[in-house]
Amino acid sequence: MRFLLFPLIVLYSITGLSQKAPVKFGDVTIDELKMTMYEKDSSAEAVILSDYGVSELRYNQSKGFQLHFERVRRVKILTKEGLDWADFNIYLYNNTTDEEKISGLKAVTYNLENGKIVETKVKSESIIKEKYSENTSITKVTWPNVKIGSVLELTYSITSDFVFNFQDWEFQSKIPTIWSEYRTKIPEYYYYEKFMQGYVVLDVVEDSKSNSSITFSTRERSEGYVTQSTVSVDKVDYIENRNRWVAKDVPAFKEEPFMTSETDFISKINFELSYTRFPNSGTKQYMGTWADINKSYLEVLGEEIR
Numbered sequence: 001m002r003f004l005l006f007p008l009i010v011l012y013s014i015t016g017l018s019q020k021a022p023v024k025f026g027d028v029t030i031d032e033l034k035m036t037m038y039e040k041d042s043s044a045e046a047v048i049l050s051d052y053g054v055s056e057l058r059y060n061q062s063k064g065f066q067l068h069f070e071r072v073r074r075v076k077i078l079t080k081e082g083l084d085w086a087d088f089n090i091y092l093y094n095n096t097t098d099e100e101k102i103s104g105l106k107a108v109t110y111n112l113e114n115g116k117i118v119e120t121k122v123k124s125e126s127i128i129k130e131k132y133s134e135n136t137s138i139t140k141v142t143w144p145n146v147k148i149g150s151v152l153e154l155t156y157s158i159t160s161d162f163v164f165n166f167q168d169w170e171f172q173s174k175i176p177t178i179w180s181e182y183r184t185k186i187p188e189y190y191y192y193e194k195f196m197q198g199y200v201v202l203d204v205v206e207d208s209k210s211n212s213s214i215t216f217s218t219r220e221r222s223e224g225y226v227t228q229s230t231v232s233v234d235k236v237d238y239i240e241n242r243n244r245w246v247a248k249d250v251p252a253f254k255e256e257p258f259m260t261s262e263t264d265f266i267s268k269i270n271f272e273l274s275y276t277r278f279p280n281s282g283t284k285q286y287m288g289t290w291a292d293i294n295k296s297y298l299e300v301l302g303e304e305i306r
Helices: 030-034 081-086 290-305
Strands: 005-007 046-060 064-077 087-093 101-113 116-121 127-133 136-142 151-160 177-187 190-197 204-222 228-250 268-278 282-285
Touching: 030 101, 064 081, 081 087, 087 101, 087 151, 101 136, 177 190, 177 204
Parallel strands: 046 177
Antiparallel strands: 005 190, 046 064, 064 151, 087 136, 101 116, 101 151, 127 136, 177 228, 190 268, 204 228, 268 282
């Protein structure tokens, strides 16, 4: 059981989610490359300048709603020890019939040479996919031409049919993070419990609703002397729930004695699919209520005491 989990309390905002993205891939600045130390932690070997992710459920006419995740991540190397941050792993889920798919993967090393920004792109041979476990694979990315002072940037997208496997988000890392932002867009048909863990206090917590719609097109063929095709278009309106979370100047995560697993203590937001409710279909439960969870915990505790 994770003891640092608690339900996330949401503040309501109408305009917050319309803000532009905090980072754009490729827009590395001279100041970022000239940076030699992180003022808030002079011992940092590297620092995450920005980590920005968006998860949403998009409708695909042949498959229904799919999870779509996009990310942009930028890291500054400050010391020799920080060179280890030139490797990054992306975990993808799979089962016997399907797998999560990665696309749009780009990674670049930026260096300052003679006052000019020089880019070195990651080549395909530096991107390796390996089996990690029965239901997980890893896509490994290794940046080239990395030096003290380099800025490493990465962007990618993941498309998934596993709606239960909503992307969690870590606001904290083993190095400091200047800006970490996560946004979600979820149709009213899906309800996910959100749990915040760790000690980092979020600087921005916003929630809003937006009108959205799905357009279905069907083709019908009539039989007779002349075969004709007609296309009918139907539109379904629904509410999309949007969230935005931001953490600024997050300190590096430090492991402490007797800590079982850093994944249970690092500051992050977790998602669990609670139920779905589609029009004319009723409610389908995927996880128990808090009363069910408490009951199960007390039963296990009672067994341990006995």
